[in-house]
Amino acid sequence: MKNINRRNFIKKTSLSAAAVSVMPNYLQAKVERPSQSTYMGDFAAPKLKNVRAAFIGVGARGGGHVRFFASLPNTEVVAICDLYEDLVKQKVGWVKEVSKPNRHKNIAQYWGEEDKWKQMLQEVKPDVVFIATNWNNHAPMAIESMNQGAHAFVEVPIAVTIQEMWDIVDASERTQKHCMMLENVNYNRDELMFLNMCRQGAIGEILHGEAAYIHELRGQMEEQERGTGSWRTPHYAHRNGNLYPTHGLGPVAQYMNLGRGEDNFGSIVSFSTPAIGRADYAKKNYASNHKWNQLDYKGGDLNTSIIKTTLGRTIMIQWDETSPRPYTRLNLIQGTKGTLAGFPTRVALEGGVEGLTKDHHSWVQGEQLEALYEKYDHPLYKRLNQAAKGSGHGGMDGIMIYRVVECLQKGLPLDQNVYEGCFWSAVSPLSERSVASGGAPQPFPDFTRGNWKDTDPLAIVS
Known part of the structure; x- marks a missing residue:
C-alpha cells in the first residue's frame, strides 16, 4: 500500500463502491458461496464401477445417447422417461438391440404426465441422469436430479436464465454432484x-x-x-x-x-x-x-x-x-x-x-x-x-x-x-x-x- 498514491487510492476505492451500488442484481446476488458447499471446478466424484443411468427425453438427441450408452461396458440403463409412450418403447427396443442379453433387463418405463420424471427419480434412484428435453426444463430437471443423489448431464443450453444457472451451481456445490452440459462439438x-x-x-x-x-x-x-x-x-x-x-x-x-x-x-x-x-x-x-x-x-x-x-x-x-x-x-x-x-x-x-x-x-x-x-x-x-x-x-x-x-x-x-x-x-x-x-x-x-x-x-x- 505504501507505493500507492493515497488520493488516487481513495478515488479508486470510492469509484469501486459506487460501481457495486449500480451493479446488476444478477452479479450482486451470489458473491458468497453457501456454507457446506464445495467448489466443483476440478471435482472428481467417487468411482462408479457400474454406471446406472436414467434418461429423460428420448425423442431426438436423447434417443441417440441411450443407444450408445447402453453399448458401453459396465453400464446399465435403469429407466427411460418421455411424454410419449411410443418413444419410450422404441428406445427400450434399441437398448436390447445393442447390449448383451440380460444386461439391461429391468428398465423402468415412464410416460404421460409432465412430472413423471420426478416419480422416476424417486423410485429408481439412478447414479446419473441424462436430460434431453425442451430448454425450459433443463434447469429444474438437473437440479432435482442432483437433489435426488444423481449426477446430471444436460443437453445444451444448461439453462435459460442467469438465476437458473446460479441455482444449478449452488445445487452442484451443495450436493457434490456433477452437472455437465453435453457440448458434443x-x-x-x-x-x-x-x-x-x-x-x-x-x-x-x-x-x-x-x-x-x-x-x-x-x-x-x-x-x-x-x-x-x-x-x-x-x-x-x-x-x-x-x-x-x-x-x-x-x-x-x-x-x-x-x-x-x-x-x-x-x-x-x-x-x-x-x-x-x-x-x-x-x-x-x-x-x-x-x-x-x-x-x-x-x-x-x-x-x-x-x-x-x-x-x-x-x-x-x-x-x-x-x-x-x-x-x-x-x-x-x-x-x-x-x-x-x-x-x-x-x-x-x-x-x-x-x-x-x-x-x-x-x-x-x-x-x-x-x-x-x-x-x-x-x-x-x-x-x-x-x-x-x-x-x-x-x-x-x-x-x-x-x-x-x-x-x-x-x-x-x-x-x-x-x-x-x-x-x-x-x-x-x-x-x-x-x-x-x-x-x-x-x-x-x-x-x-x-x-x-x-x-x-x-x-x-x-
Missing part, C-alpha cells in the same frame, strides 16, 4: 486438433476467436405438436439475442482456457438484425389463421455479439437459424504466430507450414491437412474414434458419452465442469439484455466466485 476431430495445437503453442499467444451456430432450421416449424420445432418456435418469437451459442463457443472457450486458470469471460455486447425470415416463412407455408402466423416474431434473423475477456481478448459469436446459407460454426482461433479456422478447415502459420506452404499468406487446407492430422490429431480422438463410429454427429456424440462414462468409472474430473456450462449458456440471456439496451455491455457473472483462477486448464487427455 468439443469432441469433434478438428476442434480436438485445434485444442491440441493451441496447447502446444503452435499459434503463439491467443488473441481472438470466432464462433457461430449458423444452421438454417426453418423446416423444424413443421413439428407443430411434438418435436423440436413445437417448442423452439415460440422462443424465436419472444426472445431477441443469441439463443444457441454453445456449439461454436464451447471449443473456442477451451482453446482460450476461459474459466480455467488463465482467463475468464468479462463482458458482452450484442446486436440483432431485423426479424423478417421466420414471419415470411410462416406466411408462405401456413394458413393465415395457423398458430405460427399468430406469433409476433421479435427475434432478429442474425445476432452478432462480441465477448471481451478479462485479459482483453475478443470472441465474435454469431447465431442464425433462419437465413438461407450453408452451415458453419466458424471455429476460428487467432494467435500471434498463426490462425486456425473451420468451414472449411484451414491452417496458416507464420513462416508457413513446413513442406506445405511458404508463408502465412496461404492456407493449408484440403488434402494438405492430412499431414497436420498426422502431427496434431488429439490423442483422445485417435483412441476413441473407432469406438464412436456410428454414433451421432459423425462420432462426436459417442466420444462425449464414452468420456462421461470413463470419467465416472475412473473417478476423474469431467472434461467440462458445471461453471463452463453456465458461462457458455449465459451468452443467451446476456445477449438479450444487451440487444434490448441498444448494445450496452453486459458483465458476465463469475459462477466460480473467483475460483477460476485456481482451476486447472483442461489437459490433453490420452
